[in-house]
Amino acid sequence: MNFTSPFSLALGVIIGLSLLGVPLGHAMIGGSVLYLYLKGMDMGAAAEQLLNGTYSSFLLLAIPLFILAATIMSTGSIMDRLLRFCNAVVGRFPGGLAQVNVLQSVVFASMSGSALADAAGSGKLMQTMMTRDGKYTPGFAAALSAVSSVIGPILPPSIPLVLYALVSGTSIGYLFIAGVLPGLLLGAVQMALIWWLAKRRGFPVEPRVPLRDMPRITREAFPALLLPVILLGCLYSGITTPTEAAGVAAAYALLIAAGLYRSLRWPDLYDALLSSAKMSISIGMLIAGALVFNYVITSENIPATLRGMLQGLQLSPMMFLLLVNVILLVLGAFLEGSTIILIILPVLLPTAVALGIDPVHFGVMAVLNIMIGLVTPPYGLLLFMMMKIANVSLAVLVRESIPFLLVMIAALAMVTVWPDFVLALPRLAGYKG
Amino acid sequence: MTRLHRFAEGVAALLLAVIFIAFMVQIVMRYLFNWPVGWTTELSLAAWLWLVLWGAAFVLKDDEEIRIDTFADGGSPRRRRLVQAVGAVSLIVLFGMSLPASWSYVTFMKVEKSSYLGVRMDVMYSIYIVFAVAVIGRCLRQLVRGPAPRAADASSASAL
Numbered sequence: 001m002n003f004t005s006p007f008s009l010a011l012g013v014i015i016g017l018s019l020l021g022v023p024l025g026h027a028m029i030g031g032s033v034l035y036l037y038l039k040g041m042d043m044g045a046a047a048e049q050l051l052n053g054t055y056s057s058f059l060l061l062a063i064p065l066f067i068l069a070a071t072i073m074s075t076g077s078i079m080d081r082l083l084r085f086c087n088a089v090v091g092r093f094p095g096g097l098a099q100v101n102v103l104q105s106v107v108f109a110s111m112s113g114s115a116l117a118d119a120a121g122s123g124k125l126m127q128t129m130m131t132r133d134g135k136y137t138p139g140f141a142a143a144l145s146a147v148s149s150v151i152g153p154i155l156p157p158s159i160p161l162v163l164y165a166l167v168s169g170t171s172i173g174y175l176f177i178a179g180v181l182p183g184l185l186l187g188a189v190q191m192a193l194i195w196w197l198a199k200r201r202g203f204p205v206e207p208r209v210p211l212r213d214m215p216r217i218t219r220e221a222f223p224a225l226l227l228p229v230i231l232l233g234c235l236y237s238g239i240t241t242p243t244e245a246a247g248v249a250a251a252y253a254l255l256i257a258a259g260l261y262r263s264l265r266w267p268d269l270y271d272a273l274l275s276s277a278k279m280s281i282s283i284g285m286l287i288a289g290a291l292v293f294n295y296v297i298t299s300e301n302i303p304a305t306l307r308g309m310l311q312g313l314q315l316s317p318m319m320f321l322l323l324v325n326v327i328l329l330v331l332g333a334f335l336e337g338s339t340i341i342l343i344i345l346p347v348l349l350p351t352a353v354a355l356g357i358d359p360v361h362f363g364v365m366a367v368l369n370i371m372i373g374l375v376t377p378p379y380g381l382l383l384f385m386m387m388k389i390a391n392v393s394l395a396v397l398v399r400e401s402i403p404f405l406l407v408m409i410a411a412l413a414m415v416t417v418w419p420d421f422v423l424a425l426p427r428l429a430g431y432k433g
Numbered sequence: 434m435t436r437l438h439r440f441a442e443g444v445a446a447l448l449l450a451v452i453f454i455a456f457m458v459q460i461v462m463r464y465l466f467n468w469p470v471g472w473t474t475e476l477s478l479a480a481w482l483w484l485v486l487w488g489a490a491f492v493l494k495d496d497e498e499i500r501i502d503t504f505a506d507g508g509s510p511r512r513r514r515l516v517q518a519v520g521a522v523s524l525i526v527l528f529g530m531s532l533p534a535s536w537s538y539v540t541f542m543k544v545e546k547s548s549y550l551g552v553r554m555d556v557m558y559s560i561y562i563v564f565a566v567a568v569i570g571r572c573l574r575q576l577v578r579g580p581a582p583r584a585a586d587a588s589s590a591s592a593l
């Protein structure tokens with residue numbers, strides 16, 4: 001590798017600026033401008049790529065709409081109703097409240113597409129509930145909220161999968177459907193681990209909710225529980241495009257929050273719009289930067305070069321996938337996840353396809369891997385977030401999350417070596433792959 | 434300043450509302466009236482483009498952007514000031530360097546019009562120039578004023 005080539009210098013500037021705390025999107029635009037300048041190319045190409053890319057990606061509109069739906073769903077009493085429902089279902093099992101935490105994440109995951117939003121939305125609430133009366137240690141409660149949030153972006157809807165669909169050209173509908181089984185698997189291994197830990201550490205069981213209360217509790221939560229059903233129905237049947245499904249989800253959330261539960265008033269709606277807008281802007285800006293930088297990567301022909309290099313190594317598809325897993329776990333410890341999806345995955349994908357790996361399987365596996373990176377030290381954003389919310393030290397948090405990390409890596413291994421597990425549902429929906 | 438910032442936030446909230454409403458209109462027209470319309474798509478894409486660039490220019494504070502704060506926000510105030518100054522100067526140079534070419538690209542687009550609404554594309558794309566100038570302006574302000582005091586609860590923003 002030539003360290004004074006325009007590409008190396010541009011990459012160096014991007015990494016340097018990022019470390020200086022410059023927003024990643026701006027850094028990528030800046031580095032790309034330098035590349036264009038050094039190559040003697042038209043620097044207007046940066047503006048051109050950014051503007052045309054953002055203006056033409058209908059798919060990306062799903063992101064603000066899913067964010068809006070999730071924001072509305074986490075306001076007011078909807079979260080309370082869902083929690084009561086989860087408690088009635090799994091509170092009676094060993095480690096009751098911990099089980100509730102995971103189930104709540106699974107339910108909320110099927111409405112929101114972001115792990116950090118899940119942790120921010122319910123993390124604080126679960127922390128208070130779990131540590132009240134000294135039922136669980138703050139460290140365990142915080143670690144659990146962090147690891148259970150990882151389910152969010154695997155189960156549809158998922159913002160990381162939208163980003164992957166954007167850069168890979170894979171159908172977002174099939175990607176979403178492919179995320180269902182791995183997401184449920186993640187929930188299942190976490191709940192099984194809690195069961196086991198509960199026996200060993202004597203976690204409390206919640207008082208049984210009498211069976212006669214179940215219809216009422218279910219009825220109260222039912223309209224909210226219907227959202228994932230509607231969403232999956234839209235995706236599965238192909239009635240609407242996935243982007244339109246995001247719009248339907250937001251409209252439905254608005255309808256039940258404002259109309260049915262009356263928990264959303266005008267000022268709340270404005271706040272929901274504004275905070276969703278802010279989150280969409282920060283993601284949109286990162287995508288904008290990636291669009292410009294991907295143009296540079298393409299002009300340098302990097303994906304093809306890498307494919308040639310890796311093919312020279314004569315890797316079997318399985319070896320390649322394992323290699324990718326290791327690369328992503330290492331990168332995930334230092335890089336922000338959506339950057340990996342937008343920049344690194346498109347570079348690796350052509351090799352994967354050349355080796356006969358299914359792009360939907362590859363995407364779900366990679367996203368699962370990157371999400372696990374969110375709870376892996378040293379750069380696990382979810383850990384930092386729960387550290388602040390729960391006011392516990394990183395050391396305690398890491399110690400409590402290690403058993404969960406191990407079972408999640410086991411789940412990742414299963415998803416990696418067993419493509420049919422991921423692809424079964426999409427195939428039922430008509431995916432040919 | 435705060436009033437201007439609130440106005441900028443209001444515009445961002447409105448643009449998101451436009452995306453949402455355009456979608457609703459599109460779905461209702463297509464499925465209830467069996468009458469697919471194209472302008473809704475165009476309107477929501479335009480609102481999305483403007484939302485991102487307007488927001489990055491005027492709404493988001495630096496710590497709300499997706500950025501790596503691990504190295505930048507540590508250390509003494511002097512070190513932080515130096516780190517931010519280097520970042521700001523680099524962005525001023527790089528965005529400044531590409532501004533003339535960006536300008537000529539955007540003005541060149543006046544030959545095209547959007548397909549449904551007939552908006553001239555140089556008008557549609559002018560928000561990029563606004564964004565680029567705002568980035569330079571914000572960096573200059575940062576150089577003059579020094580880094581903003583670190584918010585107590587500033588957390589790393591991320592898309593995931």
